[in-house]
Amino acid sequence: MNHFKEFERNEDGFTTPLENMLGSIKFNEQGLIPAIAQQFDSKEVLMMAWMNLEALKETLKTGRVCYWSRSRGGLWRKGESSGQVQELKSLALDCDGDTVLMQVDQTGPACHTGRRNCFFYAVEGESVKISGEVLIPPEELYKK
Amino acid sequence: MNHFKEFERNEDGFTTPLENMLGSIKFNEQGLIPAIAQQFDSKEVLMMAWMNLEALKETLKTGRVCYWSRSRGGLWRKGESSGQVQELKSLALDCDGDTVLMQVDQTGPACHTGRRNCFFYAVEGESVKISGEVLIPPEELYKK
Numbered sequence: 001m002n003h004f005k006e007f008e009r010n011e012d013g014f015t016t017p018l019e020n021m022l023g024s025i026k027f028n029e030q031g032l033i034p035a036i037a038q039q040f041d042s043k044e045v046l047m048m049a050w051m052n053l054e055a056l057k058e059t060l061k062t063g064r065v066c067y068w069s070r071s072r073g074g075l076w077r078k079g080e081s082s083g084q085v086q087e088l089k090s091l092a093l094d095c096d097g098d099t100v101l102m103q104v105d106q107t108g109p110a111c112h113t114g115r116r117n118c119f120f121y122a123v124e125g126e127s128v129k130i131s132g133e134v135l136i137p138p139e140e141l142y143k144k
Numbered sequence: 145m146n147h148f149k150e151f152e153r154n155e156d157g158f159t160t161p162l163e164n165m166l167g168s169i170k171f172n173e174q175g176l177i178p179a180i181a182q183q184f185d186s187k188e189v190l191m192m193a194w195m196n197l198e199a200l201k202e203t204l205k206t207g208r209v210c211y212w213s214r215s216r217g218g219l220w221r222k223g224e225s226s227g228q229v230q231e232l233k234s235l236a237l238d239c240d241g242d243t244v245l246m247q248v249d250q251t252g253p254a255c256h257t258g259r260r261n262c263f264f265y266a267v268e269g270e271s272v273k274i275s276g277e278v279l280i281p282p283e284e285l286y287k288k
Contacts, residue, residue: 004265007265007274008257009257009278010274011274011278012274012275012278013274013275014273014274015268015271015272015273015274016271016272017270017271017272018267018269018270018271018272019270020272021272034178034192036180036189036192038189042187043186043187043188044187045180045182045189045245047238048178048180048238048243060267090266090267091266091267092263092264092266092267092275093263093265093267093272094191094192094262094263094264094265095255095256095257095259095262095264095265096262097265099192099263101189111239112239113152113153113239115239118238118239118240118243119236119237119238119243119245120236120238120239121148121151121165121236121237121238121239121241122234122235122236123162123204123234123235123236123237124159126161126162127160127161127162128159128160128161128162128164128165128237129157129158129159130151130154130155130156130157130158130159131156131157131236132156133156134153134155
């Protein structure tokens with residue numbers, strides 16, 4: 001039973017146990033779901049990364065955003081090496097149960113390049129223009 | 145050569161031909177890239193869907209958002225059956241070249257359920273609550 005489909009016609013305010021919905025989430029073949037992080041007050045979209053069920057549960061439990069790193073093949077507690085953590089404000093799933101949207105409070109830059117957000121390659125006509133200043137150089141972000 | 149990686153240390157305002165960047169986009173095994181649509185003025189995240197290179201090029205060319213429908217296996221000109229189109233205001237790619245973020249002007253509901261956005265399953269503690277009114281019932285949206 002896909003609860004996302006089942007409940008989509010219910011009214012605003014309808015409530016159901018989280019546990020049921022978690023079981024209906026459509027993870028991809030790698031067991032992952034895309035998760036969008038939006039700065040809760042400015043509404044800036046900061047980044048998109050991936051979560052498995054464990055990362056999603058940890059994020060909800062701890063209130064600190066945890067992704068799944070596809071390159072490292074492990075849990076990625078955002079900010080664990082850079083210090084630039086994401087505090088979770090709220091989390092929602094979409095109609096199909098295949099995308100996560102989070103309102104977060106991002107400390108400093110969300111992007112590994114040291115920019116506030118990852119979407120700095122802006123298409124302008126037949127060109128792409130870098131739009132976004134480096135707030136903290138990567139050398140400083142990732143020094144240990 | 146991955147131009148996203150190559151150029152990430154360049155400064156704010158750096159410009160390069162779009163054609164080069166399109167060639168470096170990291171489409172997944174199905175040839176698709178996730179595309180986030182954000183209402184340009186309210187900054188509400190409306191939905192996330194997928195694009196192949198053809199859909200992305202058409203979106204940039206026509207200024208009307210076109211996705212790839214995974215269920216139908218074809219181009220999906222948003223609003224072609226519901227009338228609820230997305231006018232493109234601007235488009236950006238992320239640091240890794242594997243996600244698209246669009247600023248759009250959405251006519252009416254973005255969601256197939258008739259809600260303004262797709263992220264209406266809000267997690268609240270151990271529950272999920274529907275948060276978002278149906279603006280136009282699906283029966284009306286999809287009648288022909």
